[in-house]
Amino acid sequence: MISRRGFIGTSAVALAGAGVVGRAEAAAIPEAPSMAAATMQPPLAPANGQDYQPVVTLNGWTLPWRDNGEWKEFHLVAEPVVREMAPGMKAHLWGYNGQSPGPTIEAVEGDKVRIFVSNRLPEHTTIHWHGMRVPNGMDGVGGLTQPHIEPGKTFVYEFVLKKSGTFMYHPHADEMVQMAMGMMGLFIVHPRDPKFQRVDRDFAFIMASYDIDPGSYLPRVMTMTEFNLWAWNSRVFPGIDPLVVRRGDRVRVRVGNLTMTNHPIHMHGHDFEVTCTDGGWVPASARRPEATTDVPVGALRAFEFVADEPGDWAIHCHKAHHTMNSMGHTVKTFVGARMRDLTGPIKKIVPNYMAMGSRGMAEMGAMEMPMPENTLPMMTGFGQYGPMEMGGMFSVVKVREGLAVGDCKDPGDYRHPEGTVAHEVQAAAAEPPRRSDNSSSRHPAAEVTVIKPGSTTHSHH
Numbered sequence: 001m002i003s004r005r006g007f008i009g010t011s012a013v014a015l016a017g018a019g020v021v022g023r024a025e026a027a028a029i030p031e032a033p034s035m036a037a038a039t040m041q042p043p044l045a046p047a048n049g050q051d052y053q054p055v056v057t058l059n060g061w062t063l064p065w066r067d068n069g070e071w072k073e074f075h076l077v078a079e080p081v082v083r084e085m086a087p088g089m090k091a092h093l094w095g096y097n098g099q100s101p102g103p104t105i106e107a108v109e110g111d112k113v114r115i116f117v118s119n120r121l122p123e124h125t126t127i128h129w130h131g132m133r134v135p136n137g138m139d140g141v142g143g144l145t146q147p148h149i150e151p152g153k154t155f156v157y158e159f160v161l162k163k164s165g166t167f168m169y170h171p172h173a174d175e176m177v178q179m180a181m182g183m184m185g186l187f188i189v190h191p192r193d194p195k196f197q198r199v200d201r202d203f204a205f206i207m208a209s210y211d212i213d214p215g216s217y218l219p220r221v222m223t224m225t226e227f228n229l230w231a232w233n234s235r236v237f238p239g240i241d242p243l244v245v246r247r248g249d250r251v252r253v254r255v256g257n258l259t260m261t262n263h264p265i266h267m268h269g270h271d272f273e274v275t276c277t278d279g280g281w282v283p284a285s286a287r288r289p290e291a292t293t294d295v296p297v298g299a300l301r302a303f304e305f306v307a308d309e310p311g312d313w314a315i316h317c318h319k320a321h322h323t324m325n326s327m328g329h330t331v332k333t334f335v336g337a338r339m340r341d342l343t344g345p346i347k348k349i350v351p352n353y354m355a356m357g358s359r360g361m362a363e364m365g366a367m368e369m370p371m372p373e374n375t376l377p378m379m380t381g382f383g384q385y386g387p388m389e390m391g392g393m394f395s396v397v398k399v400r401e402g403l404a405v406g407d408c409k410d411p412g413d414y415r416h417p418e419g420t421v422a423h424e425v426q427a428a429a430a431e432p433p434r435r436s437d438n439s440s441s442r443h444p445a446a447e448v449t450v451i452k453p454g455s456t457t458h459s460h461h
């Protein structure tokens with residue numbers, strides 16, 4: 001996949017706008033590797049004596065580069081792509097090098113990077129390097145700092161990576177459409193000093209939202225708020241890779257947000273500190289323990305923790321609607337309604353009518369309803385104890401003993417030690433606690449009868 005073929009030196013100026021779009025047709029432009037699957041690729045190890053912990057892009061990959069003298073050369077191709085968002089559902093998006101999001105770009109502070117961008121879209125585009133310190137003419141704002149890259153053309157961006165951190169790239173041309181279609185990617189700049197901010201595992205994803213009608217493939221680009229697919233790396237649960245870590249590892253999770261709303265990202269079982277934003281590293285004195293961190297629109301947050309609690313720990317956006325798939329927002333609320341009385345009359349008018357939701361909507365997590373093709377259930381995913389009733393922005397941090405360094409393969413369900421799983425007890429309902437007139441106790445004990453399994457005794461009232 002990685003192109004290491006020889007290079008015939010040509011000045012970048014001569015290449016700019018050369019109009020060569022092919023993958024390696026021109027000797028002067030590095031091959032543009034392409035990815036056909038939404039499968040997590042192994043981290044791309046550093047080369048040339050550089051030392052850093054490469055990132056793991058959930059359901060993604062890192063773009064190989066070519067060395068050319070002092071420069072690291074990358075080739076991005078903006079193009080229509082087909083992205084599997086979860087098994088059973090594909091979206092027709094725009095992206096880079098075969099997928100949305102585009103490949104993660106990784107390099108090292110101080111590196112000189114030369115990034116070729118070919119446009120295979122039906123309209124013009126540019127790339128903006130979000131959060132990075134670049135010369136103004138490399139900032140990628142179409143019309144303001146550069147002419148647009150017309151379809152069929154190739155432009156080149158050149159800059160020195162002045163600071164390390166967590167950044168992203170996206171078009172700054174017809175942004176509303178191009179980002180609604182999935183054009184985005186992560187740009188990770190590792191510190192020059194390998195000991196600075198070192199972690200054992202480093203995960204990265206970027207949040208996007210799509211509005212794809214059930215049974216269709218194309219996002220509605222005019223949607224502003226009512227999206228129905230909330231994605232990490234253009235994947236939705238149960239299609240999002242787990243974050244697999246070895247017990248004791250120091251772990252970083254880098255999260256970008258290119259949706260139209262904020263996402264409070266919550267992780268179970270541990271506390272963490274935000275150590276990096278798209279502005280740079282957070283000084284230790286400004287960090288605070290958190291279990292949820294809000295990632296604003298157009299921002300990145302990287303947080304770190306020591307994975308010292310083994311288990312399967314949920315990680316998700318805490319906006320409950322963002323852990324659903326294919327949300328219909330016009331569904332009526334029937335919680336508490338006596339549907340038994342209503343179903344008969346309604347069925348006379350709507351013969352296929354199904355009463356749902358009068359006891360909550362959890363029943364949707366287990367049922368299999370006929371659905372249009374290419375549509376995901378709203379609440380889905382099964383764990384070892386049953387349906388999880390989740391979708392969208394949800395995954396699992398899997399902390400396990402004794403994994404090999406860098407082993408990110410899904411280890412399966414966590415095996416809970418004997419006696420450490422919440423379980424049913426048979427408890428008789430007690431009278432609600434009441435203040436007793438002749439008691440001085442402020443907290444009179446409730447009368448609870450715990451019944452041993454197998455007992456036939458019932459509560460005494």
Ligand SMILES: [Cu+2]
Pocket residue numbers: 230262263264317318319322393
């Ligand atoms: Cu959210």
